[in-house]
Amino acid sequence: MIESESINAVDDLTLQDLAGQVGSALAQQGLMLVSAESCTGGWLAQTITSIAGCSAWYERGFITYSVVSKREMLGVSGATLERYGAVSEETAYEMAEGAIARSHAQVAVSITGIAGPDGGSAVKPVGMVCFTWIIKEGLARSQTRHFSGRREAIRRQAVAEALQGIMDLLQGIPPMVT
Numbered sequence: 001m002i003e004s005e006s007i008n009a010v011d012d013l014t015l016q017d018l019a020g021q022v023g024s025a026l027a028q029q030g031l032m033l034v035s036a037e038s039c040t041g042g043w044l045a046q047t048i049t050s051i052a053g054c055s056a057w058y059e060r061g062f063i064t065y066s067v068v069s070k071r072e073m074l075g076v077s078g079a080t081l082e083r084y085g086a087v088s089e090e091t092a093y094e095m096a097e098g099a100i101a102r103s104h105a106q107v108a109v110s111i112t113g114i115a116g117p118d119g120g121s122a123v124k125p126v127g128m129v130c131f132t133w134i135i136k137e138g139l140a141r142s143q144t145r146h147f148s149g150r151r152e153a154i155r156r157q158a159v160a161e162a163l164q165g166i167m168d169l170l171q172g173i174p175p176m177v178t
Contacts, residue, residue, distance in 0.1 A: 009149075010156040015047045018163035022048070025170045026057035026107065031135075033166065034105035035061040036074055036095040038086065038112040039129060044159045059105040064095065070112075074098030087112050089130045089142040096132040096140070106136040107169070109162050115154045129158045133169040141169060 026033055035044050035058075045061035048054055062073050067086050070076040075098040076091055084090040095110035113129030120126035127147040134140040143165070147157040 009153060010160045012047075015156065015159055015163070016050055018160060018167075019047045019051050019054075022163050022166045023051050023054055023057050025167060029170065031107050031170075032057055032059040032103075032105040033107045033109070034059050034099045034103040035162075036099040036108065036110040037061065037063050038065055038070070038095075038110075039115045040111050040155050040158050040162075041065060043155055044109070044111065044162050047159055047163070059103050062095075062099055062102075070095060074102065085124065087114055087124050087128060087130055089132065089144055092130040092132040093134075093140070093142050096134045100134055100136050107166065108132075108134045108136075109166055111158055111162050113154070113158060115151045115158075117151060127154050129154070129161070131158075131162055131165055133162075133165045135169060139169060139172065141165070 037044050042063045048058050064070045064073050067081055071078060074095050076094040080090050080094055092110045092112050095112060096108040099110060100108040110132045111129060114120050114124055114126050116126035128144060129147060130144045132142040145161055147154045
């Protein structure tokens with residue numbers, strides 16, 4: 001698992017290895033994955049689709065960078081966005097729910113955060129990333145992480161965390177308290 005105190009350089013080989021593990025686990029269980037990304041801008045989908053044969057377990061991805069796209073493409077409620085903001089576990093949860101409802105997948109992951117270098121605040125600093133993982137009609141977990149480093153490092157750590165979270169969800173590991 002990627003910890004915020006760890007070296008914040010997650011290389012492409014590490015990401016591909018994690019994506020391969022996710023693919024094997026999903027394929028073994030006969031499940032399809034859908035992703036909903038904001039701050040990673042499709043990096044998770046790119047990492048997944050770099051794995052040959054991923055069409056057997058990756059159904060589709062949504063890149064919803066703007067608030068409008070989160071509402072229009074994923075059905076995130078305006079009330080949630082207004083009350084909690086685009087970077088929140090509540091929004092991440094609705095993103096994952098919307099992705100699973102708008103796909104043929106049984107497993108969803110969502111990512112929304114502040115990769116920087118600007119856009120952070122005292123309450124929501126640069127490096128804050130919210131995730132949700134859902135198994136359709138089953139287990140769901142959400143988590144907020146605080147990563148360090150520059151924009152690319154934060155985004156890489158977020159992709160790695162998203163992939164690790166899928167593995168944890170498939171193995172039934174309870175949510176981590178952060």
